[in-house]
Amino acid sequence: MSLREAYDRDGVVHIPGALDAAALAEAEAAWAWSLANPGPLASNIRQTDAGATFYQDLYNPDCMTGYRAMLQASPLPAICAELWGDTDVWFMYEQVFLKEGGEARRTPWHQDSSYLAVDGSHLAVAWITFDACSRADSLEFVKGSHKGRLYNGSRFDLDDDTAPTHPTSSLPRLPDIEATRGDWDIVSWAVEPGDLIVFHPKMLHGGAPTHPGARRRTLTLRFFGRDAVYDPREGGAGPRVKNFHDRMHKGAPFRHESFLKLG
Numbered sequence: 001m002s003l004r005e006a007y008d009r010d011g012v013v014h015i016p017g018a019l020d021a022a023a024l025a026e027a028e029a030a031w032a033w034s035l036a037n038p039g040p041l042a043s044n045i046r047q048t049d050a051g052a053t054f055y056q057d058l059y060n061p062d063c064m065t066g067y068r069a070m071l072q073a074s075p076l077p078a079i080c081a082e083l084w085g086d087t088d089v090w091f092m093y094e095q096v097f098l099k100e101g102g103e104a105r106r107t108p109w110h111q112d113s114s115y116l117a118v119d120g121s122h123l124a125v126a127w128i129t130f131d132a133c134s135r136a137d138s139l140e141f142v143k144g145s146h147k148g149r150l151y152n153g154s155r156f157d158l159d160d161d162t163a164p165t166h167p168t169s170s171l172p173r174l175p176d177i178e179a180t181r182g183d184w185d186i187v188s189w190a191v192e193p194g195d196l197i198v199f200h201p202k203m204l205h206g207g208a209p210t211h212p213g214a215r216r217r218t219l220t221l222r223f224f225g226r227d228a229v230y231d232p233r234e235g236g237a238g239p240r241v242k243n244f245h246d247r248m249h250k251g252a253p254f255r256h257e258s259f260l261k262l263g
Contacts, residue, residue: 033066122225
């Protein structure tokens with residue numbers, strides 16, 4: 001089965017050794033740039049263990065300073081084009097994560113699409129790790145869930161992973177996947193630096209906790225293609241760029257001059 005067929009069927013693919021040493025080093029340098037230049041959305045996600053760090057940053061308005069050269073030289077746009085069967089690829093935004101210290105909580109099950117105002121099949125999240133992860137400590141996915149229903153977002157509540165981001169939204173509440181794991185077709189992979197996991201943002205996914213003494217540094221890069229359309233669903237934030245929402249309507253091609261075209 002080709003990568004394109006697997007991506008269409010499962011919504012996620014694991015590509016071992018997708019990034020050579022140079023591409024991996026450039027991606028890590030971009031991750032380090034983000035940590036040194038936090039944007040307005042940088043935050044520490046609250047933990048039960050006070051000694052644990054779960055840091056994230058995303059949508060830095062100045063990210064092109066640290067990311068443009070890496071993105072233009074990266075094999076990622078060509079990989080997205082292969083997965084979609086189409087040459088048009090745009091970069092949407094970056095997100096960096098750092099888990100270290102004590103017992104960092106599990107990343108709750110959620111769908112990225114619940115937080116975004118975009119829909120379509122030409123969508124991809126590229127997940128890059130700079131630290132080896134066993135299968136038990138890696139990202140997990142519900143196979144094929146990108147073709148299922150869209151749920152409300154998780155607000156990462158320490159007492160309830162399914163607590164909705166937008167309680168008044170018509171989107172249904174997330175199911176408690178962690179409590180009913182046997183009912184779901186969950187897949188994950190052990191990963192090494194240089195490996196790549198690419199998934200559709202509508203995939204139900206979550207991340208294992210990080211244990212004391214361990215460190216997990218990851219970078220996610222989000223891309224879209226020709227068939228991506230604007231969908232102002234409840235809670236869908238979309239890009240944080242001036243005048244974007246004001247000039248868009250449901251079903252319009254997802255485009256803005258601030259997006260870097262890479263293919």
